[in-house]
Amino acid sequence: MTDIIKKVEKNILEYNLISAGDKILVGFSGGPDSTALLYSLKKLSRKYDFALAACYINHKIRPRAVKNEIEFCRNTCVKLKAPFSVIEADIPAHADELKISMEEAGHRFRKDALSYMAGELGCNKIALGHHLDDLVETILFRLIRGTGPQGLNPIRPIDNNKIRPLYNISRSEIEQYLQKNKIESVLDRSNLRSKYSRNYIRNKIIPAIERHFGDRYRSSIFNFSRILTEENHFLNALAREETGKIASLTPGGKIVVDLSRFTAYDVWLKRRIIKILLERLSGRRGTGSFEDIDRIMNLPDSRIKALNLTNGINVAADRDLLIFFDRKITIEKSPLNINGITRLKGVDIRIKCSTVGSGKASLKKQKQGRKINIDYSKLILPLYARGIKKGDSFSPLGMTKTKKIGDYLTDKKISRYIRDEIPVLFDQKGVVWLIGHQISNRLKIDESTQKVLTIESIGNETAGIT
Known part of the structure; x- marks a missing residue:
């Protein structure tokens, strides 16, 4: 040979x-x-x-x-x-x-x-x-x-x-x-x-x-590359581990980073985390120039709180979050199966509905607001789900006055950059449930309730980045 x-x-x-x-x-x-x-x-x-x-x-x-x-x-x-x-x-x-x-x-x-x-x-x-x-x-x-x-x-x-x-x-x-x-x-x-x-x-x-x-320059550069490869393997493993601790994926495919924890990291780790997230969102290795990464690192302290990068990726610093996204989410209107599961269009969310007797239901929130119980007899069917629209309003549980959903979310300090992937459930009278947050006061269970509709949002919790 x-x-x-x-x-x-x-x-x-x-x-x-x-x-x-x-x-x-x-x-x-x-x-x-x-x-x-x-x-x-x-x-x-x-x-x-x-x-x-x-x-x-x-x-x-x-x-x-x-x-x-x-x-x-x-x-x-x-x-x-x-x-x-x-x-x-x-x-x-x-x-x-x-x-x-x-x-x-x-x-x-x-x-x-x-x-x-x-x-x-x-x-x-x-x-x-x-x-x-x-x-x-x-x-x-x-x-x-x-x-x-x-x-x-x-x-x-x-x-x-x-x-x-x-x-x-x-x-x-x-x-x-x-x-x-x-x-x-x-x-x-x-x-x-x-x-x-x-x-x-x-x-x-x-x-x-x-x-x-x-011609020895070849072996010198080759050895240099091998050393970098070994060190990068170790440093990237550390960066990915830390990324999993502070970043999560939303139902609409956005990446949300805990800004308070991110800002505490050393500069080298911040750069690698941003690189990982940009590559994850774009689906292409190498995404993220030095200049783009530098601009993102400086975003929390800048007067400008949002960036539109050349590759179509947007990054925003809002409240205590750093948010990476490449498009606006549109949740299409979908009729709900009143005794079954409905998959929403536009976000990775399924809605499960089932009826139970009033004695088995609870008024309190369950699974961090992902499961609710409402008075079935107070509904005006059919039910459907869609994204939030300008002017949508409801009376949150415990309130008799009407409040715009946008104002309600502002009071709850929910970032405006992720509101487009929060679904709203409606019946023929109006808002039933702002998913993950609050039900309408008119549908609460009381002493006269005989039949309860249990609605659960499945798969819409943010998932960790791996």
Whole structure:
């Protein structure tokens, strides 16, 4: 076996990249990196009992070259007896629509496309051709663009179902392997042009570094990245543990943070908690620039109490809460099943209704206001639920005068940023229950009550962030 095969095998064993019975989808462009990846995995597939498939991604950027590349990839896969597929998207149009760079648009599409194809082909893992030089280029790129410690461990040998068997192998080793074994690959000539930032670093900056410092810079940066990875793993575990203590998820998908506890943390921990929450809300790793995180940290002491970030995420400091959200919640009007469970539309809440005799009912609040008992005979059916509307009012339990719901919630110090996900139950006469808070006084149980309607709100307590 050649050295590169030994290194790939060592990586597989050391990082548990592949198990017997795995089916692996290789991202295959026909370039030197992915070609070496496909051949090396094929060489080891029988020994470690795993299967391979390959997928070419057509970005519709280089139409003339793509046809030849697809043909090359198809022929290579026929030779290696690996199933081959092609998936395509108009990346320039996608980038223009999202107002992002073509590099970023291509990166997002590749990630989503490979996950989709893996599912279609029954593959449980995705193998990517990232290597040591990619790691060096990415670290330099992120340092220049701006990043924190978490952004300096960009290429890991395994990341969920994505594996990188070449991650510690240099480009020169890959090229020597292909040359020695007379394995052909294709050259993406766009990589030779320094128009794009990554290409400029690869073609201009790194050669200058190598001329001045020699080729040891790769191992130095690689070791630096490994140290950061290990330390970040520890610090992120601490940050996630603390996040779970102070942050919770609302029924509408907002994230609510206990501001008094948050402000007591050290700066490094605050930054990591905010990063975790921004990534959780956006669903994308890397969300949250240094500037955005800094603005959020300063929000409680600022005259401006709400931020609209560039990625569509909003953050507000209100009373004793820090609230993260990406949209306004709309609770659609839903008729209630008077003897059953109704799932509300717009929030993760179910309403359970059942009737009982008056002797089994209690007037007091139960489960922190999530379960109530009201006089069934005083209702004017049908019942329905919806979100709060401007002008809604009721007479809270114990009061005879009418009070606007907005004023009632203000008196109770309920943040205006989460009021849109508080449902209101109505009958034909008006408000029955402001869920989680108070019933209407007209429906209270008294000595004449014979039949009681029990209503319970299920699943609407805030859930912890994990």
